[in-house]
Amino acid sequence: MDVEIDGSRAFHCLNEELRRQVDKVAPVLNTPPIDARSPDPQTGVINLPGVREQYGKNFGVSAFPYRPPTPTFTSPLLAK
Numbered sequence: 285m286d287v288e289i290d291g292s293r294a295f296h297c298l299n300e301e302l303r304r305q306v307d308k309v310a311p312v313l314n315t316p317p318i319d320a321r322s323p324d325p326q327t328g329v330i331n332l333p334g335v336r337e338q339y340g341k342n343f344g345v346s347a348f349p350y351r352p353p354t355p356t357f358t359s360p361l362l363a364k
Contacts, residue, residue, distance in 0.1 A: 318327055336343050340350030 324330070338349050339346075342348060342350040
């Protein structure tokens with residue numbers, strides 16, 4: 285299954301056949317599911333100052349972030 289072109293031998297046909305067989309099998313890469321390049325939420329690492337900022341006065345008290353009450357505005361044109 286090798287081809288000779290200008291005195292050099294190439295295994296192009298054989299390589300294509302082997303590639304097709306490998307693609308059928310689709311081997312799983314031997315990589316760890318979590319490594320040093322994984323994103324922080326996937327590894328379980330949290331940024332404590334960021335969580336404190338997000339939760340405000342509810343940090344350590346509630347599972348819901350603190351949301352200040354919605355401001356109410358009055359029209360300056362209606363002031364007497």
